[in-house]
Amino acid sequence: MRRERYPLVLMLEPLLRCNLACAGCGKIQYPPHILKHSLTVQQCLDAVEECGAPMVSIPGGEPLLYPHIGELVSEMVKRKKYVYLCTNAILLREKIESDIFTPSKYLTFSVHMDGLREEHDESVCRDGVYDEAVNGIREAVRRGFRVTTNTTLFDTASPLRVREFFDAMMDLNVEGMMISPGYSYDNAPDQEHFLGRDKTTSLFSQVLSGKKRRWKFNQSPLFLQFLMGKRDYECTPWGNPLYNMFGWQRPCYLLQEGYAPTFRELMDDTGWDNYGHASGNPKCQDCMVHSGYEPSAVQETFTSFKGFKDTVVATLTGKL
């Protein structure tokens, strides 16, 4: 039976340039003329309209380097799109102080934080970034902006340190946290180095078991249960489609196998059956990343009574 396909979150990359050069990040590995190139505001808005997703996540690259970011966000807020501006927060304080953003229920700064100071600075290959990000978060929260964090966990993560990190983020009064397993998207999985499914569920079980009530996650609780190995989902690769200067990326946020010129062609002409865990595609075997699996969890919440009930129970009790 063919499932109806619809997008949940548009991943919009107005530029690929970044002010960090984190090793392992494939997003910035392009020639200089590509990194200097960016979409126009109109191209971004056209993509937002074309896709129709209710939420727009702006990763990159570092979106605060985009010269028109204030205008772009303002236009999307006018269109009542829920905007998640994903930033390393190095420029957050400066941009907020220049008044290019206005607090809104539609705008959330999603700050990249990969752990406490030591882990985060190691992850981004530069000392001092954790403190800069904390500084930016404090200022954004103080001014009434919605702020969340997004964290990628690798197999080297210490569950105890991650739990301490959650406490530290909640102490900053962020609205919620987002977590996802690290996954190599350019190469086939290598069990020696990457988070395989068993490693992922083991790590997330240790991190999230006995979850503290004060930890707020800006994520589907069913997705978190999936990461803990308590649920099984199939990938929804079209759930978070990606648009950038090259077009609509096929097939998903992580795999870069080509580009479609229009959103409709992406949806209609991509061989979706070739992707996801069940497909047998080796690139997909160990992936449990939020961009493919959180839409599946959300789908369960809104299409089944059990999914809805489990979501309500997890939300009300705070237990996973």
Next chain:
Amino acid sequence: MTEEKSLEGWAPEVSDELTLEEVIERAFEYRGDVTISRTDGTAIVGFVYNRNRQSAEPYVEMLDASANSHLTMRYADIENVVFTGRDTSAGKSFEAWQRRRESARKARAQRAQSSGG
């Protein structure tokens, strides 16, 4: 542990053993500029970001390095592709990063052990 090989500087010779389609596929995966020589004798430098082999007339899409404009070229109009630009992904794979993290962690542990007596 395998070392990562870069295609930087590669000037393939298209033949029966190495088809133009295969070379274009490598150019699509390459994270640097390439020089495409065309059957009309001209050449263009840019970044290949897409290709379509299934089309009735297979084509590549690239961003021209000098004008930063999008170009589309049919396979039939391409003679060869040379990997002339710097490989921006060389040594920056996820595996390389994990190895560096592991080395740094071991070095820290050794330092802590030494300083602890």
